[in-house]
Amino acid sequence: MNDHVVDRPSVSGPNRRRFLAATGLTAVGAALAAATQGRAGAAPRTQRTAAPAGAFTVPAEDAPHTRTWMAWPDSTTIWGRSLLAGVQADIALIARTVAKYEPVVMCANSASAAKARSMCGAFVTVITSVPVDDCWMRDTGPVFRTDGAGGLDAVGLNFNGWGNKQTHAKDARVAAGIASYAKAAYTSAALVGEGGAVEQDGRGTLMATRSSLVNRNRNPGKTQRQLETALCDAYGASKVIWFDGVNGQDITDDHVDATSRFLAPGEALVQMPLASDNDVYAKDARQQYRILTESTTSAGAPMGVAQLQGPDYGRIRSGDPEFLASYANYYVCNGAVISAQFGDTGADTAARATLGRLFPGRTVEQLDIDRLGTGGGGIHCVTQQQPRP
Template sequence: MTPKEQGFFFPPEWHPHRATWLTFPHNDHSWQDDKLDRMRPQYLQFIKAISEGELVCLNVNDIRLKARVLQWLSEAGVDLDRIRIVINPTNDAWCRDHGPAFLINPATGERMIVNWEYNAWGGKYPPYGDDDFLPVAIAQYLNLPHVSPGIVMEGGSVEFNGAGTVLTSKSCLLNPNRNPHLNQAQIERYLCDFYGMDQVLWVEGGIVGDDTDGHIDDTTRFVNEDTVVACVEEDPSDENHTILQTNLQMLKEMRLLNGKQLNIIELPMPKPVYINDFRTPGSYANFLICNAGVIVPVFNNPNDDRAIGILEQAFPGRKVIPLLADEIIWGQGSFHCLSQQEPLV
């Protein structure tokens, strides 16, 4: 029986968390030169913000790094009682994509992990064998059952509304560098069977600088069952303008399982975020919803305050926590890319 047939499903991000899982950055190929050292203070503030409301489970590459991590956390004022360090060898830091997908079964109180295959966004960044094994390692650590669908899937490529719908992008999941043997209908079947969904909705593509081939978590996010924030680029001459307008039009034409249209809140893109002449995939949509609030990446950018105000209105009753990510974004991802929530049942 598939997880869906057993009553399991992937809950929305606003479902209460037991913990958030992170993989502590150690690969200086992702943050070249001195940028790993420069991004670390922002990463530590991210850990601290999450830990205000839940446990933070840290995959740490080895014992030697563990000692340094504990020192850095203490110096940053993080409550170590809120931290669980697990020694798990990894290749990179992007836990949203290589980490476990946690399913819950409210009827039985059970949880399960989906062990999707991981190939570093179409084989772009070998080696990735340790990252590919991580969901099994965490399932063993937590003594949870796991199921392996046998196809490539990344957490940043899918977005859930908690009412049977998953949203994704054609540029990523239909890319032949993921699952060339599967067509769109077959991929939809896997998404429904192994995430416990009833409907798959598709936007077209992603933003400039995103090396994932267009992950949904940089462009469109559910904030409740029938509402999304959708990134828009208001400058018609900007490279992101056309693709985000295409996505927006597709969103307007979608219908949920109950037949309703989506409520769409337009979220501006930051003015282009450049580091060393490279345009990074800076996006306010790459936020993490956690127990403490909504942690939003900001970039010392003219559009920061406007985006924060829009997200505060989109999340009534939740604290919006803006944190600088102008060093983190050099790795071509931000807070959502770096994290994976573990839900309560």
């Protein structure tokens, strides 16, 4: 499963799931997008020394937030004129919903800031000092870290448009711009990647797909071990659990955050396909589940793995067989879990109940964001947390 996930035939516009055709990627670019290194099944998951006390680390997503960062899309070149309005409505809905629980700052271009303010409402702060190309703040924004002693800094993952598949001149500068606005010291990681490509438990363990990061379109010439070191340095972690992933089928090369998530140190969640589903994403999800059940944390504890059942494609609102609906692409904010619903009433209800059980004390909000999904994304994709120091 990928994190930019949804495809509906009823709405016109470019489709991120079929990006190779939609962007006119050259033969060379397509070959690079398909090339990965070190894809040896459940290959060794090496472990490094844990970060010392007081070092900067990326907290788990359920740690208290200062604010949520988002970005306002306004490009008809990227979205198409008819789809853009619906995507903006979905972004505004997500922003208004998160703003019920914590402050939201929306980065917008000057020409579209007034529309963003009108659609998002008075409880969302819209700024124009950080221009954007698109709305995928999870991938373009900084990864904030804390040191447990009141310190905050930020790391940029050197966003390159998912391997130069989309224009990103502005988005490449978003991480540094937000860090400056937040008055956080900023450094660049020693790799190219995206926030949606990495999950962290806040206690030293990461998970990621090789297809997205051990890929020449992001990190030519770098081995899995070199990238693991760079990830651990950036996140203040000591172990990476790797999945093979799915290469070249979506613009992200299969981000982990639509399939597998951390609930707590030693606890993970995987969205599972129906038993009858057997496409590449279903096989990917099953492999991720198997690998996690065989894994341990950075501290050596066994991993408990919960299952979140995905919907029945025959019952969701979309009739497109390529529609990949991810409940797991939820966002945890202060006091709430913001997730999607897809029109399969039984599965939607069950997903809400599962998330409520897994996140006791938090309100579960389910939103119809099919327009955003048509362009290939979900709620986690368009949000980025700034943790409290």
